[in-house]
Amino acid sequence: MVYFSLNIWVSFLFVLGLLIEQHGFPYLRTMVSLLIIFFLTGFSISTVIFPKHNELSKIERVVLSFGLSIVALPFFIYLTDKFNILPINEKSIILQSFLLIWLPVVINLIRFRKNIVITPLKLKTIKKYIATNKLFVWILLLYFLVLFVPTLLYKYIPSADPYVFLIGTERIIQMGDYSLASIFSNIYNYRTFFTNLTAAIALLGNVDPYYIFKYLLVLLPAIIVVPFYYLAKRISNNKNVIFVTTVSALAVPTFIIDSWIVRPQTILFLMPIILLLYGLSLEKKSLKLLVTTILISILLVKYHEVSLIFLIIGLILVLFLLKENIKKNKLGAFYLSILIIMAIYPYIREFGYFDVIVDAFVNLKKNLIFRLWFLSGYKNVDGAYISMDAVGAIKYYLVGIGPFFIALTVLGFLSIKKTSIVIIKPVLIPYFISALVFFTIAEVFPRLGLGFLPERALPFLMLSIIPFTPNILFIITKKWRGLNKNNFFLFTITVGLAISFIITYNIVATHQGWSSTKEVEAALWIKSNLPEKSIIVTQPANYPMVAYYAESYQAIAPKFLFDPNISSVEKYNLTKEVAKTAYPQGLLEFIKNNLTDKIKKCLQTKLLTAENNDNSYLTRNCDESSLSDNLKKIKKVEGLNLKIPENTYILYSHDKFIYRYAISKEWQESNFYEGDLSGFDDTTYFQKIYDNGPVKIWKVLN
Known part of the structure; x- marks a missing residue:
């Protein structure tokens, strides 16, 4: 039995938190609830998938636990709400949380009933790790400080997006029903997991939703410290290199800006964790870990559709892992490729990306005009125009990449030799693939006229490149031996961060206009x-x-x-x-009219489909379930008798x-x-x- 005592201690502390909350001390319940939601649910599930101690190291299990936790409870809430099993309220969230904690324990008790070993929770082990990894603790505190300070500088929540999901969270808590809450707020039906997560934090921890968006989730992106520190330690023994690598995300202004604006995209900053799990599955040649991470990526799509990229990377890595079998059985490899395409296809169709890609390639002859200066008059998929002169373009890259990485890249290219051999370790292959994908979105597609979001791809490009920082620093210091001093690393990161913070503060000031x-x-x-x-x-x-x-x-x-x-x-x-x-009555009439129009258009498009094999977005949304959902919404709203x-x-x-x-x-x-x-x-x-x-x-x- 793996870490059985952790479940007992956390359950005990939660019950204790409920009791002392009545005497004016709610903080214990809140802290234990956060531990349950962000760690323990995934940790318990991991003990079922990987029951043996030696299957994963402690740090690897922690990373996997966080990845599983971020999708486990929102997925449970999604299912129980969608099929009307349980309403979304305090009691149901407590019940679902404890089911996720204790159901894996019961499964393991049944599996290993003849060989049960209860491992006690050793605080000495935690103290020893902190003592031997003080640098990690200081870096984590630095991230918390950098991400938290802006919340004190600006009186309100920056930007409009967080308010959309804040109101959505409050409506879910009030009504106990996601579909009903979506009518009375602007939350999207295809990003359900995020508001399920925020509602779970509010209900399980008894936290005001405003504080979740203003303070708590602002700190969530700091979790990237774990994979970056872990990888840096594996590549280099130099403490300064480890420090520079782990802290360098703070030198990317867009990372900090997007961290401050809490919304579904905030969860995307878990990307380094997903990529690390993919890398470990390659390194260990563990198909079980790879499949587990792919399942996490599939569920992350319900947070934000950009997670499709993580899913695609995972499916590509299946081919890497099975390459020996592929060489022996080419027909099987062909069938596997077809299965991968079939797995991705429904998601691409659901979010309309397939149409964008098809339209782009249909018009490729017209669009295929290589425009070096694509930032002049470019229109992204959101319909926003990006029109910049030379000075504007410099600012664009300073904000998207940061001066530190621009300087580091230039020095790296100047330092590289023809004889240099670049060997990418298996654990870093997913980061390399991710960097190629986001570079294509940020720099290649816009020049071919493909309407994605180049400016939003830049922070993910940088997060994919950060694990290679030790290699870049090694090349630079090898070429410029005079710079190979401890002070060089600290000086460069300090200057880079200082400039990036100035840029970041100015950008955040623009969002305060909301x-x-x-x-x-x-x-x-x-x-x-x-x-x-x-x-x-x-x-x-x-x-x-x-x-x-x-x-x-x-x-x-x-x-x-x-x-x-x-x-x-x-x-x-x-x-x-x-x-x-x-x-609401106006919205109700709008839904009714929209539903009527949909039925008419669906009848028309089904006739067109039969004749012309039409494959439009409207045709794909003429299914009975989407019409049924609208009918259910109408009945729910009518039953409220709103004034x-x-x-x-x-x-x-x-x-x-x-x-x-x-x-x-x-x-x-x-x-x-x-x-x-x-x-x-x-x-x-x-x-x-x-x-x-x-x-x-x-x-x-x-």
């Missing part, structure tokens, strides 16, 4: 003085202010509302029409344009920069009820 102090002040006034759940017609970027702080319904104002050529009566009628889509808000208000904020983000022309247009407000002075239709300078609110008179 919710200013004056805007939050106005939102709190709405919450205190206007009827509950009022309808606020406003700029698109005011979602955090209206939906979270004001706890009201947002209706996105059309551009014409702030057009000087539109009369007051037209503004009035337009506002009333837009307001109908804001409250329709009686009053509508218009809100305009000038603070949308006071931060650096406002220099973007697209941002200005989407948020009605210099919009005409004079039409709202007509007291026949509107009444100004609030004005704190930058934020103005009018009541639409009935």
